[in-house]
Amino acid sequence: MLLSVGATITATGSPATAVPAAVEAVHDDFNGDGYPDLVVSAPGGTVSGQKGAGYVAVLYGSASGPSGSRRATFSLSTPGIPGVAQTDDGFGRATASGDLDGDGYADLVVGTPGRDVGATADAGAAVVLWGSAGGLQAAGAHWLQDDVPAVRGRFGMGLATGRFRGAGIELALLAAKGVSTYVFEAGAGGERASEAIPLDWQWREGFTPTGLTSGDYNNSGSDDLVVLGTITIYESIHPMETVGAASYFSGGRDGLTYGKGFAGGPVGASGDINNDGYADLVFGSPADSDDLNEWLLDGGTVDVFLGGPSGPDTREGASQHWTQTTIGASGDDATGDRFGSAVTVGDVNGDGYADAAIGAPANDINSLTDPGTAWVMRGTANGLTPRGLSSFSQSTPSVPGDNEDNDRFGGALRLIDANRDGKAELIASAPGEDTEDGAAWVFPGTNNGPAGTGSWSFNGATLSAPVPDARFGETLAP
Numbered sequence: 001m002l003l004s005v006g007a008t009i010t011a012t013g014s015p016a017t018a019v020p021a022a023v024e025a026v027h028d029d030f031n032g033d034g035y036p037d038l039v040v041s042a043p044g045g046t047v048s049g050q051k052g053a054g055y056v057a058v059l060y061g062s063a064s065g066p067s068g069s070r071r072a073t074f075s076l077s078t079p080g081i082p083g084v085a086q087t088d089d090g091f092g093r094a095t096a097s098g099d100l101d102g103d104g105y106a107d108l109v110v111g112t113p114g115r116d117v118g119a120t121a122d123a124g125a126a127v128v129l130w131g132s133a134g135g136l137q138a139a140g141a142h143w144l145q146d147d148v149p150a151v152r153g154r155f156g157m158g159l160a161t162g163r164f165r166g167a168g169i170e171l172a173l174l175a176a177k178g179v180s181t182y183v184f185e186a187g188a189g190g191e192r193a194s195e196a197i198p199l200d201w202q203w204r205e206g207f208t209p210t211g212l213t214s215g216d217y218n219n220s221g222s223d224d225l226v227v228l229g230t231i232t233i234y235e236s237i238h239p240m241e242t243v244g245a246a247s248y249f250s251g252g253r254d255g256l257t258y259g260k261g262f263a264g265g266p267v268g269a270s271g272d273i274n275n276d277g278y279a280d281l282v283f284g285s286p287a288d289s290d291d292l293n294e295w296l297l298d299g300g301t302v303d304v305f306l307g308g309p310s311g312p313d314t315r316e317g318a319s320q321h322w323t324q325t326t327i328g329a330s331g332d333d334a335t336g337d338r339f340g341s342a343v344t345v346g347d348v349n350g351d352g353y354a355d356a357a358i359g360a361p362a363n364d365i366n367s368l369t370d371p372g373t374a375w376v377m378r379g380t381a382n383g384l385t386p387r388g389l390s391s392f393s394q395s396t397p398s399v400p401g402d403n404e405d406n407d408r409f410g411g412a413l414r415l416i417d418a419n420r421d422g423k424a425e426l427i428a429s430a431p432g433e434d435t436e437d438g439a440a441w442v443f444p445g446t447n448n449g450p451a452g453t454g455s456w457s458f459n460g461a462t463l464s465a466p467v468p469d470a471r472f473g474e475t476l477a478p
Contacts, residue, residue: 003384008419013055018020026073027161028097028106029105029106029131030060030105030107030131030136032105032131035060035062035418036061037066038060038061038414038427038442039095040059040091040472040475041055041057041106041475042054042055042056042057042092042465042466042470042471042473043090043091043471044090044438044469045075045470045471045473046082046466046469047077047085047205047466048075048085049386051088052088052114053085053091053147054090054091054092055074055075056073056077056091056108056110056284057460057463058071058073058074058097058135058136065418065419065442065444066197066416066425066427074129074136075091076112076134078138080138081083082141083127083143084195084261087115089112090163091112092110093111093157094157094159094475095111095159096212096478097161097477098167101186101414102168102186106135108477109159111126111158111159111356112124112156112214113155114154115156116118116153117149122150122151122364123151123154124146124153124154124155124156124175125141125155128142128181129141130142130146130192134183136332138243140192142194146175147238150175154175154176157174157211158210158227158228159171159174159306160212160213160478162215162224162413163221163222163251163253163254164223164225165254165255166220166221166222166251166252170182171194172212174212176209179225179249180195180196180197180219180225181256182196183195183197185427192260199249199277200349201247201365202250203299206231206234207227207229207230209228210228210230210266210267211290212228212344213225213226213228213478214226215271215281215307217248217250217280218250219278222250223251224249224256224259225248225249225256226248226249227249228265228268229244229264230246230266231244231245231435233365243263243302244263244264244285245261246261246265247260248261250311255310258474259359262305263302263303264268264305265303266286266287267283267285267341267342267343268281268282269345269356271303271346273353273354274353274379275352275382276381278306278308279307279380280307280345280383281305282302282345282356283302283343284300284339284340285302285303285342285369285426286338286339298336300360301336301339302321303319303321304320304356304383306316306320306383314351314439321337322384322386323441327377327386328420329391330373330391337358338361338362339358341359341411342357342412343357343358343415344357344478346424347417347444347447348424348426348449349446350421350422353379356377357371357374357376357426358374358410359377359411359428360372360374361409361411366462370408371403372393372409372427373393374393375391375392376449377389388449392409392428392441393409394407396476397452397453398453398454398455399443400456401439404433406435407433408431409430410474411432411474412428412431412473413428413476414426414478415427417445417446424450425442425443426442428441428443429472429473429476430473432471435469437468437472438459438468438471439457439473440472440473440476441456441457442457442458446456
């Protein structure tokens, strides 16, 4: 039986102690208790009878890590959230968090790029859920859409937050044809107002945006923005090659300013890998294609660009380039394993260097097709290293579940220190688990990094949310 997510908002446990407005909220601490919270999206979930309407689940952090009992679920059928669930909205396909209104509680932005606006198909929209002492609230949710909705505009397809002017947290929102940044203000009656400034990424013809990531790559005190994507190279009118690309905007007192375009990838994450005070970029390119446009001939790559005074160092020879072979992982670079489909950055052992988790959801194991695997590479003063590489799948000892065809374990990843012990837990999802129902796993952080021992899994059924074809875990909030 399918449930209407909007009818079952659950937030068990005692309310958190309120945080004074002057205290800066942890990036994703929605209830102000000092513990980061985990957001898991199921954009394929059936809500109020609408297939693919989608929902998001929030597991609140605690001294024991993410909590399966202190949780909440939200959709466009949740009372208080504007709009009505529609087929293929994809609510939760993109998410981002940050304290947008400066009240000491992080807020959650949920992208709905498949949303029809009136008669305009796939125009897209986004919803801001405000944080509070009781966690995220549906009441007063703020609706965002393009002033002039466009067919397949996919407004909200990518989201990121940052101090782009060096002051309060702003929202960067990606649509098919451009980026906008939003500044929020709280009104006297509790309403929130927003002001959008559109940006042009000024990148070469053929650039297709896929998402956003942000960080202070030049250590200026203002966050910068990177538009993730690909470039298709044509010969006459025929596509010959598709490769990863990126467009970089530097932050400053006047906001974001276009800097440069460079080789990158459609997947990305940011963090200080070499512990030098500059944020670094990790790109995943799971499906670069050859001259026949056959991505199956490429197993996927991961590239690392270290930050510096001029932002990401894009000079030839300055970046790191990794494949399954060069990191010493299982699998074959030429089998379409989609290495780099998911990347996430965080410190897994408390040594001050950010580490990276990398997913290959199409990695074959023994005779199984696409059960999927994830690896954790360690950060050092010189960038990522394959030394101490660890791998995770459903065949890892003590991990619940079994490898199956098309599980796509590692389809989304998140490193999050939900218990604030200085050692990030690894969250890994398998959106194909049980024929597209989806599931996620929590690997506890230890002095040696994430561990299979003590790991546990959860899915839509665990959270009393829709299960069939939900693709639970397809997105894990950055």
